[in-house]
Amino acid sequence: xxxxxxxxxxxxxxxxxxxxxxxxxxxxxxxxxxxxxxxxxxxxxxxxxxxxxxxxxxxxxxxxxxxxxxxxxxxxxxxxxxxxxxxxxxxxxxxxxxxxxxxxxxxxxxxxxxxxxxxxxxxxxxxxxxxxxxxxxxxxxxxxxxxxxxxxxxxxxxxxxxxxxxxxxxxxxxxxxxxxxxxxxxxxxxxxxxxxxxxxxxxxxxxxxxxxxxxxxxxxxxxxxxxxxxxxxxxxxxxxxxxxxxxxxxxxxxxxxxxxxxxxxxxxxxxxxxxxxxxxxxxxxxxxxxxxxxxxxxxxxxxxxxxxxxxxxxxxxxxxxxxxxxxxxxxxxxxxxxxxxxxxxxxxxxxxxxxxxxxxxxxxxxxxxxxxxxxxxxxxxxxxxxxxxxxxxxxxxxxxxxxxxxxxxxxxxxxxxxxxxxxxxxxxxxxxxxxxxxxxxxxxxxxxxxxxxxxxxxxxxxxxxxxxxxxxxxxxxxxxxxxxxxxxxxxxxxxxxxxxxxxxxxxxxxxxxxxxxxxxxxxxxxxxxxxxxxxxxxxxxxxxxxxxxxxxxxxxxxxxxxxxxxxxxxxxxxxxxxxxxxxxxxxxxxxxxxxxxxxxxxxxxxxxxxxxxxxxxxxxxxxxxxxxxxxxxxxxxxxxxxxxxxxxxxxxxxxxxxxxxxxxxxxxxxxxxxxxxxxxxxxxxxxxxxxxxxxxxxxxxxxxxxxxxxxxxxxxxxxxxxxxxxxxxxxxxxxxxxxxxxxxxxxxxxxxxxxxxxxxxxxxxxxxxxxxx
Amino acid sequence: xxxxxxxxxxxxxxxxxxxxxxxxxxxxxxxxxxxxxxxxxxxxxxxxxxxxxxxxxxxxxxxxxxxxxxxxxxxxxxxxxxxxxxxxxxxxxxxxxxxxxxxxxxxxxxxxxxxxxxxxxxxxxxxxxxxxxxxxxxxxxxxxxxxxxxxxxxxxxxxxxxx
Numbered sequence: 001x002x003x004x005x006x007x008x009x010x011x012x013x014x015x016x017x018x019x020x021x022x023x024x025x026x027x028x029x030x031x032x033x034x035x036x037x038x039x040x041x042x043x044x045x046x047x048x049x050x051x052x053x054x055x056x057x058x059x060x061x062x063x064x065x066x067x068x069x070x071x072x073x074x075x076x077x078x079x080x081x082x083x084x085x086x087x088x089x090x091x092x093x094x095x096x097x098x099x100x101x102x103x104x105x106x107x108x109x110x111x112x113x114x115x116x117x118x119x120x121x122x123x124x125x126x127x128x129x130x131x132x133x134x135x136x137x138x139x140x141x142x143x144x145x146x147x148x149x150x151x152x153x154x155x156x157x158x159x160x161x162x163x164x165x166x167x168x169x170x171x172x173x174x175x176x177x178x179x180x181x182x183x184x185x186x187x188x189x190x191x192x193x194x195x196x197x198x199x200x201x202x203x204x205x206x207x208x209x210x211x212x213x214x215x216x217x218x219x220x221x222x223x224x225x226x227x228x229x230x231x232x233x234x235x236x237x238x239x240x241x242x243x244x245x246x247x248x249x250x251x252x253x254x255x256x257x258x259x260x261x262x263x264x265x266x267x268x269x270x271x272x273x274x275x276x277x278x279x280x281x282x283x284x285x286x287x288x289x290x291x292x293x294x295x296x297x298x299x300x301x302x303x304x305x306x307x308x309x310x311x312x313x314x315x316x317x318x319x320x321x322x323x324x325x326x327x328x329x330x331x332x333x334x335x336x337x338x339x340x341x342x343x344x345x346x347x348x349x350x351x352x353x354x355x356x357x358x359x360x361x362x363x364x365x366x367x368x369x370x371x372x373x374x375x376x377x378x379x380x381x382x383x384x385x386x387x388x389x390x391x392x393x394x395x396x397x398x399x400x401x402x403x404x405x406x407x408x409x410x411x412x413x414x415x416x417x418x419x420x421x422x423x424x425x426x427x428x429x430x431x432x433x434x435x436x437x438x439x440x441x442x443x444x445x446x447x448x449x450x451x452x453x454x455x456x457x458x459x460x461x462x463x464x465x466x467x468x469x470x471x472x473x474x475x476x477x478x479x480x481x482x483x484x485x486x487x488x489x490x491x492x493x494x495x496x497x498x499x500x501x502x503x504x505x506x507x508x509x510x511x512x513x514x515x516x517x518x519x520x521x522x523x524x525x526x527x528x529x530x531x532x533x534x535x536x537x538x539x540x541x542x543x544x545x546x547x548x549x550x551x552x553x554x555x556x557x558x559x560x561x562x563x564x565x566x567x568x569x570x571x572x573x574x575x576x577x578x579x580x581x582x583x584x585x586x587x588x589x590x591x592x593x594x595x596x597x598x599x600x601x602x603x604x605x606x607x608x609x610x611x612x613x614x615x616x617x618x619x620x621x622x623x624x625x626x627x628x629x630x631x632x633x634x635x636x637x638x639x640x641x642x643x644x645x646x647x648x649x650x651x652x653x654x655x656x657x658x659x660x661x662x663x664x665x666x667x668x669x670x671x672x673x674x675x676x677x678x679x680x681x682x683x684x685x686x687x688x689x690x691x692x693x694x695x696x697x698x699x700x701x702x703x704x705x706x707x708x709x710x711x712x713x714x715x716x717x718x719x720x721x722x723x724x725x726x727x728x729x730x731x732x733x734x735x736x737x738x739x740x741x742x743x744x745x746x747x748x749x750x751x752x753x754x755x756x757x758x759x760x761x762x763x764x765x766x767x768x769x770x771x772x773x
Numbered sequence: 774x775x776x777x778x779x780x781x782x783x784x785x786x787x788x789x790x791x792x793x794x795x796x797x798x799x800x801x802x803x804x805x806x807x808x809x810x811x812x813x814x815x816x817x818x819x820x821x822x823x824x825x826x827x828x829x830x831x832x833x834x835x836x837x838x839x840x841x842x843x844x845x846x847x848x849x850x851x852x853x854x855x856x857x858x859x860x861x862x863x864x865x866x867x868x869x870x871x872x873x874x875x876x877x878x879x880x881x882x883x884x885x886x887x888x889x890x891x892x893x894x895x896x897x898x899x900x901x902x903x904x905x906x907x908x909x910x911x912x913x914x915x916x917x918x919x920x921x922x923x924x925x926x927x928x929x930x931x932x933x934x935x936x
Contacts, residue, residue, distance in 0.1 A: 401833055732818075736828065740820060741819065742819070751830055755816065
C-alpha cells in the first residue's frame with residue numbers, strides 16, 4: 001500500500017514554520033551561560049520534529065541539516081556544550097536557513113545548498129572544538145563541562161579556533177589521509193601568516209559574492225561594492241543570473257544576482273572584506289586567493305579575522321568547491337557530504353557518541369513525528385486546530401444571518417397569542433441568549449494576540465543593532481493584547497517600519513549616548529494595550545528624538561512650509577509624515593526620520609486608526625498608533641433622525657442629553673454652541689449633514705449626543721435614541737464606494753440596512769461646511 | 774473587460790434579459806444577472822446622486838440600488854407591483870461589484886444573434902449613448918442592449934471609486 005504523502009505537505013510546512021517561530025523566540029530568550037533547560041528542550045523538539053517530518057516526506061536536505069543541528073543541540077541539552085554568543089548566532093542563522101529550505105521545498109525551487117553546507121559545517125566545527133577541548137582536558141576530572149564551556153565561550157578569539165582546526169582536520173581526513181591533506185593540516189599550527197607577510201606584489205583573488213535577496217532592503221548597493229573593489233586592483237566581473245526568476249515573479253526589492261569576481265593586485269584579504277563589511281550577514285561571501293600557496297590562506301584568515309569560525313569554514317568550503325582539487329577531497333567531504341546524504345562517510349565528521357544517540361530516534365521518527373510536531377507547536381497553548389480564515393468568515397456570515405433571523409422571530413413572537421405562546425417566548429429568549437454567545441465566540445475566534453506581530457521584533461532589533469554597532473534593549477509589553485486578525489495582519493509593516501526607524505535613527509551610537517549622559521544601551525519599548533474599543537500600540541525609544549527646528553528648516557527649504565508660517569514643535573514633528581519628506585537629502589540632514597513615514601500613516605489611516613508622535617528632543621520619540629480592535633464588529637447605539645436609523649459607535653459617545661430651550665449660543669451668527677460642563681461644544685445637526693427631513697427642528701425637542709472624534713467634542717442633534725446593540729460592520733465599499741461621514745453599514749434585526757456613522761468624517765464635513773459659510 | 778464586452782465575438786447567439794423602462798425595452802447580458810427580486814424599501818445613503826436610491830441587504834451583503842429611470846434622465850415613476858430589482862454583477866477595473874437596478878418590469882430572456890445586432894447610432898452630442906452596447910431586433914421589437922460594466926465604471930460609481 002502506498003500512501004500519498006503529499007496531502008500532508010501543507011500541514012507539515014505550516015507546522016514547521018510555526019515551530020521555527022517558536023524555536024526562534026526560544027533562542028532569543030536563551031541566556032548565555034545559564035540557559036533554561038526547558039527552552040533548550042523546546043528548541044531541540046523543533047529541530048527533531050522537523051527532522052522527522054522532512055525525513056518522512058523525503059526532504060533529505062532538510063533532514064540532514066536538522067540532524068546536524070540536533071547533534072549540536074543535544075550537546076547543549078546535555079550541558080556538554082555551553083551556550084555562547086557564536087553558537088546562538090549559528091542557531092539563529094540555522095533557523096533562517098531552515099525556513100528558507102522549507103520555503104524552497106514548498107515552492108519547489110532549488111535549495112541554497114551552499115549556505116546550508118556552510119552552516120552545517122559551522123555546527124560541526126563547534127562540536128569539533130568542544131571535542132578537542134574535551135580531549136585536551138581528559139586528564140582533569142569532571143573536565144567535560146567547565147573547560148569545554150570556557151573554551152567555546154572564548155571561541156571568538158583566534159586561539160581555540162586555531163587549536164581546533166588541526167583537531168578537526170585529522171578527524172575528518174583520518175581514514176584516507178593522503179599525504180597532501182596531512183601536510184596541510186600541520187601547516188596550520190605555525191600560523192606564520194604567509195598570505196599577508198609573504199605577499200607577492202600581484203595577488204590573485206577569487207571572490208564569490210552571493211547576496212541574499214533582502215540585500216537591498218538593508219541599504220546595500222552591490223554596484224558600489226564592485227566599484228570599490230575595482231579601485232583596489234584589476235577586477236574581472238562575472239554576473240550570474242541563475243536565480244533570476246521569471247519576470248512575473250520578479251520583486252524589484254529583491255536582489256537576485258550574484259557575482260564571481262577575480263581581483264588582481266596587491267591587496268590584502270582584509271581590504272577586500274572591508275568592502276563587504278556592510279553586507280556582512282546579508283550575503284554569502286567567499287574570498288579565496290588563487291595561488292599555489294592557497295592552502296595556507298585559510299590559516300591566515302583564521303588569525304586575521306575576528307569572526308574566525310565562519311570565515312574559516314567559508315574559505316575552506318569555497319576553496320574546495322572552487323578548485324575541487326583532488327588533494328583536498330577528503331576535507332571537502334565534511335561540509336558537503338552531510339548535506340547530500342546522511343550516509344556513513346559523514347559519520348567521521350561527527351562525534352561518535354552523539355551519532356549513536358541520534359540513531360534510534362531517527363528510526364523512530366516516522367511514527368512519532370506527528371505527536372512530536374504537535375508537542376512542539378503546542379508550546380504555550382494546549383491543543384489547537386488549524387482552520388482557514390475563509391471558513392471562519394463564512395461561519396461569521398452565517399451567524400450574522402442567524403442573528404437576523406432570530407430577531408425576526410423574536411419580533412413575531414411578541415405578538416403571538418395562544419396557549420403555548422408563553423413557552424414560545426421563553427424559547428425565543430433562550431435562543432437569543434445562545435445566539436449572542438455564539439456570535440461572540442465566533443468573533444473571538446478571529447482575535448489573535450499581538451505577539452504574533454511582536455514576536456518578529458526581538459530578532460529584528462538584535463540583528464539591526466548588531467549591524468549598526470548599537471546596543472539596544474527591546475522591551476515588549478502587552479503581548480497578549482488581542483485584536484482582530486485583519487488588523488493584526490495590516491499593522492505588521494507599519495510597526496516594522498517604526499521599529500527600524502527607531503533603531504536606525506532614533507537610538508544613538510553607544511559613545512554618543514555616553515557623552516550625553518545616557519546608558520550606553522538604548523531602550524526600545526513596544527507597548528500594546530486596550531483603550532476602550534481601541535488598541536494602542538506604542539513604539540518609543542530613548543534616543544535623540546526629533547529635532548523640530550531642523551525639520552522645520554528642512555520643510556521651509558523644500559517649500560512644504562511657507563517662510564513666514566509659524567509652527568509649534570508638535571506641528572513641526574507632524575511634518576515627518578508628509579509624503580516627499582523622505583528624500584535622500586533629508587536623510588542625511590535630519591538623520592533620516594521621515595523615511596516612508598507617510599506610508600506608515602497611510603496604512604494606519606486605512607485601518608481607521610491614528611498615529612501621533614510624542615517627542616522630546618534629546619530624550620527620545622514615541623509613536624502612538626491607535627487602531628480599532630476589530631474591523632468586523634462594533635458596539636453601537638442606534639439613533640433616529642427622521643425616518644432613518646443610524647448607528648453611532650458606542651465608544652465615541654460621551655453622554656446624551658436634552659438641552660433646555662435657550663441654552664444655545666451662536667458664534668458669529670452661524671455656529672451653534674452650548675455649554676457642556678463648562679466647555680462650549682458645537683452642535684452638528686445630523687439631518688443637515690445627511691440631508692434628511694427630521695422630526696424635530698428645535699434643539700430642545702430632540703436629543704443631543706455628545707460624541708468625540710478626532711480629539712474634538714461635538715454635540716450631535718438627533719431625534720431619538722433607540723437601542724444599543726453589537727453590530728457587524730459591512731463594507732459599503734465592496735459594492736459601492738466611500739461615503740463621507742459613513743464608515744460602513746450593518747444589517748439590523750429586521751433585515752434592513754443601517755449606516756454606521758464615521759464621526760471624525762462628520763466633524764470634518766460639518767467643520768468644512770461652517771468654514772464655507 | 775470593457776473592450777471584451779464591446780468587441781463581442783461576431784458569431785453565436787448571446788442571451789439577454791430584457792426589461793421595460795419608460796416604455797422602452799432594454800437588455801442586459803444574462804451572464805451578469807445574479808437574480809431578480811421585488812422592490813422593497815432601501816436605506817438611503819446621504820449625499821449621493823439622486824439615482825442612487827440607497828442600499829439593501831442582499832443575503833448579508835450591502836448592495837447599492839440604482840434607479841435606472843433617473844439614471845437615464847427619465848421622469849420618475851411610482852413604484853408599482855411590477856417594479857423589480859435586477860441584481861447584476863459588474864466588473865470594474867479593480868474589482869467585481871454587485872448592484873441592483875430598479876426597472877419598471879422584466880419581460881423575458883431572449884437570444885440575440887450577431888446578425889440581429891447593430892451598433893448604437895450616433896445621436897450627436899446631446900444624447901449619451903456610451904453605455905449602449907448596441908441595438909437588437911427581437912420579435913420585431915427593438916431592444917437596447919446595455920453595457921452595464923460601462924454604465925458603472927463611467928459616471929455611476931466611477932466618481933465614487935476615486936475616493
